[in-house]
Amino acid sequence: MGTPHNMANKGDIAEKVLLPGDPMRAKFIAENFLENPVCYNEVRGMYGFTGTYKGERVSVQGTGMGMPSMHIYASELIREYGAKRLIRVGTCGSLREGIDLKDVVIAMASTTDSGMNKDRFGSISFAPTASFSLLKAAWEKAEELQVKAVVSNIFTSDKFYDDRGNEKNALLASYGVAAVDMETCELYTLALKYGVDALTMLTVSDNLLTGEKCTAEERQTAFLDMIRIALEI
Ligand code: HPA
Numbered sequence: 001m002g003t004p005h006n007m008a009n010k011g012d013i014a015e016k017v018l019l020p021g022d023p024m025r026a027k028f029i030a031e032n033f034l035e036n037p038v039c040y041n042e043v044r045g046m047y048g049f050t051g052t053y054k055g056e057r058v059s060v061q062g063t064g065m066g067m068p069s070m071h072i073y074a075s076e077l078i079r080e081y082g083a084k085r086l087i088r089v090g091t092c093g094s095l096r097e098g099i100d101l102k103d104v105v106i107a108m109a110s111t112t113d114s115g116m117n118k119d120r121f122g123s124i125s126f127a128p129t130a131s132f133s134l135l136k137a138a139w140e141k142a143e144e145l146q147v148k149a150v151v152s153n154i155f156t157s158d159k160f161y162d163d164r165g166n167e168k169n170a171l172l173a174s175y176g177v178a179a180v181d182m183e184t185c186e187l188y189t190l191a192l193k194y195g196v197d198a199l200t201m202l203t204v205s206d207n208l209l210t211g212e213k214c215t216a217e218e219r220q221t222a223f224l225d226m227i228r229i230a231l232e233i
Contacts, residue, residue, distance in 0.1 A: 003076045006048065006061075008040035013081040014050055014057040018230050019074070019088045021183060023047040023062030028220075029089075029227055030060050046073070053231045063088070067114050067156065067186035074187050078194045085134065085197045087230045088187055091219060092154065092179035092202035094209070095169050101207060101214050102222035104149040104229070105179045106130075106138050107200040111172060112156040112185040120189070128188035131197035137233035138199060145232075147225045152178035154200070156185035169208055179204065199233075201226050 002008060020026050026047045030037035034051025041048035041061070048061040063073045070088075077083035092105055099105065109129045117126050135151065142149035155172045157180050162168065169180065184200040191198030203222040206213040214222065 003080055005043055005046065005072055006041050006076055006080075007043050008048060008081060010081065012040040012050060013048065013061070013077065013083060014059040015082060015084040016056065016058050017077055017083045017086050018058065018060040018227070019063050019086055019187070020060065021063055021065050021090050023064075025089075025223070026060045026062040033227060033231060034058060034060070058231065059083075063183060066182045067112075067116055067158065070183040070186045071116070071190070074190050078190060078196055083196065085131075086187060086191060087134065087198070087233070088183060088200040089223070089226055089230050090181055090183065090200065090202050091205035091223075092181045094179050094204045094207045095155070095173040096178050097209060099150055099178055099204060101204050101212055102218060103204050104142060104147055104226050105154060105202045105204065106135060106142070106149055106151045107154040107181075107184050107202065108135060108151050109153045110156045110185040110188055110200075111153055111177060112158070113168065114156065114158045114185060116186060117189060126189065128185050128192065130188060130199050131191065134197050134199035134233060138201060138229055141229045141232050145225065145228060147229065150178055152176065154178055154184060154202070155180045157182055180208065201230060
C-alpha cells in the first residue's frame with residue numbers, strides 16, 4: 001500500500017538500510033554496489049532501492065536534507081517497513097583542525113540547535129547517541145580498510161545559512177565537536193525511541209575553519225570508502 005512518501009509495499013525494504021541525504025546517491029549506491037537492485041520508491045524523486053550485497057539483502061533510501069525530512073523517511077522505514085539497522089551515509093563540514101577533506105567522521109552522539117527534541121522532551125535535554133554495536137563495527141572496518149576515521153560528537157544544525165553559524169561552530173569545536181550535518185539528531189532519537197540500531201557516517205565535504213571544499217568528483221570518491229564500510233558492517 002505504501003505511505004504518502006513511499007510507494008514501497010511491506011516486505012520491499014530490507015532490515016538494513018543505507019540512508020544518503022541525496023536520492024541520486026541512493027541510485028548511485030544501488031547501481032554500483034548492490035546486486036539486482038530494484039527501485040521501490042520514486043515519490044518526490046526520493047529514490048529507494050533494494051538489492052543484495054555479498055548475499056545480504058540491503059536497501060538504500062534517500063532522506064532529503066534536514067531533520068524534518070529525516071523524520072519522515074526514518075519513521076516510516078522503522079514503523080511501516082520494519083527497518084532494524086539504519087546507517088546514514090552523508091557529508092559534513094569539518095569543525096576541527098586535523099579533520100580534513102575526505103576523512104570519515106563517525107558520529108558517536110549528536111548535539112543540535114533544532115527545536116524537535118525541545119518539543120519532544122520539554123525541559124529535558126536528551127542526548128541522542130549511536131548504536132554501540134554499529135559504531136564498534138564501523139570503527140573496526142575503517143581500521144581494516146585503512147580509511148582515516150574519527151569518532152566524535154557532531155553538530156546537527158537546523159540552518160545551512162545561519163547568521164550565527166561561525167559563533168556556534170567555534171563554540172562547539174571548543175567542546176570537541178568534530179563536524180556539522182543536518183539530520184543525525186533525529187535519526188538517533190528515532191532509533192532510540194523504537195529500539196533499533198542507527199549510525200551516521202559522514203565524509204568531510206568542506207572545512208568550515210579554512211573554507212576549503214571538495215569538488216563534486218572528490219565528494220563522490222571519498223564517499224566510496226564510506227559506502228564500503230557501511231555495507232560491510
Ligand atoms: N553544514 C551542514 N551540513 C553540511 C555541511 C555544512 O557545512 N556540509 C555538508 N553537510
